[in-house]
Amino acid sequence: MSDIVAGDQLRAFIERIERLEEEKKVISDDIKDVYSEAKGNGFDVKILRKVVSLRKKQPHEREEEEAVLDLYLQALGMLAGGVSSEA
Structure with a gap:
């Protein structure tokens, strides 16, 4: 019975990780879009990335x-x- 529980628990962890990885990809794409928009408005993306890094x-x-x-x-x-x- 512990094999069934362990398998279900493992599957739950894997599915959570997969959902989070998908969310991470969506967020990453959104961030790229914001940088592209900023670039289109004349901002230097390399400098923007540096500013974001410094603010952290x-x-x-x-x-x-x-x-x-x-x-x-x-x-x-x-x-x-x-x-x-x-x-």
């Missing part, structure tokens, strides 16, 4: 990430005052 982070996380990025760019000579290997 806490202010201190963004500041730390920006500080490390500035450090790396400066080390590569890509910011004013940076060390450059070019002679």
Whole structure:
């Protein structure tokens, strides 16, 4: 009898996962549509994605990430005052 219960429970989990995967696909398609609409209105999609990513982070996380990025760019000579290997 436990095999029947386990099989029914397994089937229920699989069906829930399948429904959620379908919902995820629909939402993903909706997000793509919004980005396409924004692009059609002249917005840079790459920058929009970056803004969305940054808004997910806490202010201190963004500041730390920006500080490390500035450090790396400066080390590569890509910011004013940076060390450059070019002679």
